[in-house]
Amino acid sequence: MTRKRRMFEIDMPVEVGVEAPAKPAKKSSGRSPMAAAITENAEALTARKSAAEAIREENDALAHEFVALREAGHVVREIPLEDVHTYMLVRDRIPGEDFELESLVTSIRDLGLSNPIRVFERPDGTGYELVQGFRRLSAYKALSGAKEGQGGYDKIPALILPGEADIAGLYRRMVDENVIRTDLSFAEMAHAAQNYAADPATEVHDLSAAVAALFQSAPYSKRSYIRSFAFLLERLEGVLSYPTEIPRALGVTLAREMKENPEIVGRIKQDLKDWDNRSIKDELDVLRRHAGLGDVDNLADAETPSVKPKEKGRGAKPKTTFHIRSSAGQVKCTAGVGRLEIKVDRDFSSIDRARLEAAIASLVDGLG
DSSP states (O other): OOOOOOOOOOOOOOTTTTOOOOOOOOOOOOSSSHHHHHHHHHHHHHHHHHHHHHHHHHHHHHHHHHHHHTTTTOOEEEEEEGGOOSSSSSSSOOOOOTHHHHHHHHHHHHHOSSEEEEEOOOOOOOSEEEEEHHHHHHHHHHHOOOOOOOOSEEEEEEEEESSSSSSSHHHHHHHHHHHHOOOOOOOHHHHHHHHHHHTTSSSOOOOOHHHHHTTSSSSSHHHHHHHHHHHHHTTTTTTTTTTGGGGHHHHHHHHHHHHHHHHHHHHHHHTTTOOTTTTTTHHHHHHHHHOOOOOOGGGGOOTTTTTOOOGOTTOOOOOEEEEEEEEEEEEEEEEEEEEEEEEESSOOSSSSSHHHHHOOOOOOOOOO
């Protein structure tokens, strides 16, 4: 016999402040799984398209910025050495052997080029014209043509200046870099002013105006020294072998003496005539003698042309610089108080230490 279970409906009291739990709403599926997949795929495609457009806009902006920087001459490019020419500007460097070039070659080989050269595109489309960096270009050419075949130096980093060639402005760019770095001697600055005045592409053809145009940022006193050296070089053209070694004080004093006593020019020419093997010291001694300064080895340290040897302060540091030739090539020697410096194209670190110490001891002992 089966007993029936009775069901009773009991109303439970509702607690005050407590909400009855809401019944979950039934989800209504108004579309098929295929339709949902299509919708999701379309949304993904739209998102990818938006991301691609954003990337494209960013790349376009970067490309425009790069082009603007390149056209302004702020982007470094590597250009072949054979495409760099030095025809349009007469260089501020006086032709002759550059005793410091080997040091620059070593620095570039070991550390790389820290400061690119500056060029502009030649109007005839035949490469680039050099504005700044003649010694850097010379060092790269030396490395490119080295017998050991190091490679990697057939191109040089360069900044390509914008706009058309402005000869006067290019001369200023060429000179300013070296003057700011105090890398030019007074003879070289005077040489640059002479070339500027002689160039038909510039607007000035007077030396004084050329100095004023080229060295606008220099104080008046410095421009005066440059004019004195220009006068000196003009009177002794083709006579001097080491014009870049002439100290400022000696050059200014000698120029003044030559203006007051023009016959000094002939005497200097006679003293240096056919003296092909003279050293820097030999030539400077001749100039000092005719300038009325005697044999003053440390004149390079004088601050003003009027300073005489006996008037120099106790803090002065006299030094002598000269060049000699050896089996290893040209040797530059600088002798001062407590210091002897020798520069030659040779790696002294490769010499056995004991042998090097013995050689130095022998040198010092031999000097007494």
